[in-house]
Amino acid sequence: xxxxxxxxxxxxxxxxxxxxxxxxxxxxxxxxxxxxxxxxxxxxxxxxxxxxxxxxxxxxxxxxxxxxxxxxxxxxxxxxxxxxxxxxxxxxxxxxxxxxxxxxxxxxxxxxxxxxxxxxxxxxxxxxxxxxxxxxxxxxxxxxxxxxxxxxxxxxxxxxxxxxxxxxxxxxxxxxxxxxxxxxxxxxxxxxxxxxxxxxxxxxxxxxxxxxxxxxxxxxxxxxxxxxxxxxxxxxxxxxxxxxxxxxxxxxxxxxxxxxxxxxxxxxxxxxxxxxxxxxxxxxx
Amino acid sequence: xxxxxxxxxxxxxxxxxxxxxxxxxxxxxxxxxxxxxxxxxxxxxxxxxxxxxxxxxxxxxxxxxxxxxxxxxxxxxxxxxxxxxxxxxxxxxxxxxxxxxxxxxxxxxxxxxxxxxxxxxxxxxxxxxxxxxxxxxxxxxxxxxxxxxxxxxxxxxxxxxxxxxxxxxxxxxxxxxxxxxxxxxxxxxxxxxxxxxxxxxxxxxxxxxxxxxxxxxxxxxxxxxxxxxxxxxxxxxxxxxxxxxxxxxxxxxx
Numbered sequence: 001x002x003x004x005x006x007x008x009x010x011x012x013x014x015x016x017x018x019x020x021x022x023x024x025x026x027x028x029x030x031x032x033x034x035x036x037x038x039x040x041x042x043x044x045x046x047x048x049x050x051x052x053x054x055x056x057x058x059x060x061x062x063x064x065x066x067x068x069x070x071x072x073x074x075x076x077x078x079x080x081x082x083x084x085x086x087x088x089x090x091x092x093x094x095x096x097x098x099x100x101x102x103x104x105x106x107x108x109x110x111x112x113x114x115x116x117x118x119x120x121x122x123x124x125x126x127x128x129x130x131x132x133x134x135x136x137x138x139x140x141x142x143x144x145x146x147x148x149x150x151x152x153x154x155x156x157x158x159x160x161x162x163x164x165x166x167x168x169x170x171x172x173x174x175x176x177x178x179x180x181x182x183x184x185x186x187x188x189x190x191x192x193x194x195x196x197x198x199x200x201x202x203x204x205x206x207x208x209x210x211x212x213x214x215x216x217x218x219x220x221x222x223x224x225x226x227x228x229x230x231x232x233x234x235x236x237x238x239x240x241x242x243x244x245x246x247x248x249x250x251x252x253x254x255x256x257x258x259x260x261x262x263x264x265x266x267x268x269x270x271x272x273x274x275x276x277x278x279x280x281x282x283x284x285x
Numbered sequence: 286x287x288x289x290x291x292x293x294x295x296x297x298x299x300x301x302x303x304x305x306x307x308x309x310x311x312x313x314x315x316x317x318x319x320x321x322x323x324x325x326x327x328x329x330x331x332x333x334x335x336x337x338x339x340x341x342x343x344x345x346x347x348x349x350x351x352x353x354x355x356x357x358x359x360x361x362x363x364x365x366x367x368x369x370x371x372x373x374x375x376x377x378x379x380x381x382x383x384x385x386x387x388x389x390x391x392x393x394x395x396x397x398x399x400x401x402x403x404x405x406x407x408x409x410x411x412x413x414x415x416x417x418x419x420x421x422x423x424x425x426x427x428x429x430x431x432x433x434x435x436x437x438x439x440x441x442x443x444x445x446x447x448x449x450x451x452x453x454x455x456x457x458x459x460x461x462x463x464x465x466x467x468x469x470x471x472x473x474x475x476x477x478x479x480x481x482x483x484x485x486x487x488x489x490x491x492x493x494x495x496x497x498x499x500x501x502x503x504x505x506x507x508x509x510x511x512x513x514x515x516x517x518x519x520x521x522x523x524x525x526x527x528x529x530x531x532x533x534x535x536x537x538x539x
Contacts, residue, residue, distance in 0.1 A: 183386035187400035188376045279432035
C-alpha cells in the first residue's frame with residue numbers, strides 16, 4: 001500500500017454552512033386543528049345553558065372558600081398520616097421478623113383491597129359496631145360523638161393512603177445500594193439508625209415523584225368524604241346547588257379550584273425534589 | 286507476653302451449598318500488617334466480613350482484643366448477641382470497601398463525622414476538628430465540603446479511609462481497596478495505606494496489589510478454596526513460595 005496522503009481529495013469544505021430550519025408543516029397543521037377544536041368546545045359552553053355570572057360569583061363565596069380550606073387541611077393531614085404509616089409499614093415489611101412482615105403485608109392487602117369510599121363509610125358508621133369506645137374502667141365515650149366526619153375522613157383517607165405509600169417507600173428503600181447499609185453497619189449503626197440517617201434520605205429522592213402523584217390523588221380523593229358529611233369543597237358546592245339548582249355552575253367552580261390547587265402543587269414538588277437531590281451529580285454545587 | 290489482637294479459630298462459613306471458609310485459623314498481632322491474597326472466591330473477603338460481622342460465621346470462633354465476637358457462651362451453648370452489642374463490637378474495627386460506599390447525600394466532612402456524632406454521641410465541634418485533621422492526613426483538606434459525586438474514585442476511597450479512622454478502631458480491614466479504581470488513582474490510595482501502616486495501625490488487607498504486599502506487609506497469607514494454603518513473610522511467600530498452588534497463582538497474576 002502507498003503511504004496515505006495528508007488528506008484525501010473529493011470531500012468539499014462544509015465549514016461556514018448552516019443546518020437549515022425544518023418547516024415542520026405537520027406541527028403547524030395539527031396545532032391549528034387542536035385550537036379549532038378547543039374553540040368549538042369553548043363556543044358550545046359559552047352558548048350552552050351555563051350562567052357564567054354564577055360561576056364568577058360563587059368562585060369566591062365564603063362557603064366555597066371554607067370548603068377548599070377544609071379540603072387542603074384534610075389532604076395534608078391524611079397525607080402526613082399516610083406517609084407515617086407508609087414508612088412504618090415499609091420498614092416492617094423489610095424487617096427479618098416474620099411476625100412484623102406478615103402484619104405489614106396483611107395491612108396492605110386489606111386497605112388496598114377494598115374501595116376507599118367503603119372504608120370511609122365503615123369508619124363513619126363505626127358506632128353501629130361499637131356503640132361505646134374507650135379503655136375499660138378508665139375512659140369511655142359514645143362512638144357517635146367521637147367519630148365525627150373529620151375524624152372518620154382522616155382515618156379513612158390516611159390509613160388507606162398508608163397502604164399505597166408503604167409500597168412507594170419500600171421501592172425507595174430497595175433502590176438504595178446494599179453497600180450503604182453495610183457502610184452504616186461498619187461504623188456501628190443499628191438497623192433503625194441506618195434507615196433513618198442513611199437509607200431513608202437517599203430513598204426520598206426516588207420516592208418524591210410518586211409521592212407527589214399520590215398527594216395530588218389525595219387532594220381529589222378528599223371529595224369522597226362528602227358522602228360522610230365532611231364539609232370539603234365538593235360537599236359545600238353540592239349544598240349550594242341543592243338550594244339554588246345551579247348544578248353545572250357550582251361543579252365548574254369546584255373543578256376550577258381543584259385545578260388551581262394541583263397547579264400550585266407541581267412547582268412545590270420540584271422544590272422538594274431539589275432539596276433531596278443533594279450530592280447527586282446533576283445538581284451538585 | 287503479648288496476645289494476638291485477632292484470634293480466628295476453626296471458622297467455617299457457608300453460603301447455601303458453597304463452603305466459603307473451611308475451618309480457618311489465624312492470628313493477627315498488634316501492629317501487624319497482613320495482606321490476604323488469592324483468586325476470587327478463595328474466601329479472603331468473606332474472612333474480613335466475618336471479622337466485622339457483616340457476615341455471621343457458621344462454626345468456630347473469632348476473638349477480637351480478647352472478646353468473643355457475635356456470640357456469648359452460656360450454659361454450654363452459644364447465644365447470639367443483640368444488635369446493639371454487635372454494633373459496639375464493630376466499633377473496634379474500621380472497614381474500607383472495594384466500592385467505597387460513601388454516603389452520597391453527605392459531604393466528605395459529614396461522612397467522617399457521622400459515626401462519631403451519631404453512634405458514639407460525641408460533641409459535633411470536637412469531632413469536626415478531628416475530621417478536618419483526618420482529611421488533611423489523607424491529603425483532602427480542600428475537599429471537606431465536596432459531595433462524593435464530585436470526587437474521583439481515589440479521593441472517595443481516601444475519604445472512606447478517613448471515615449473508618451474517625452471511629453478510632455484498633456484494627457483496619459481493607460477489602461480490595463484499589464480494585465475499583467482507574468490505574469492512575471491506585472497510587473494515592475496505597476500511599477495513604479502505607480502511611481497508616483507506618484503509624485503502627487494493625488491492618489488486614491485483601492488485595493491484588495502484590496507490589497504493595499511486598500513493600501508493606503509483615504505477613505502475606507495466600508488463600509484458596511476457603512482455606513489458608515501458605516503464609517509467611519512477604520519475601521518468602523511472594524518470592525519463594527513452597528506450595529504448588531501458591532506458585533501457580535503467582536505465575537498467573539504476574
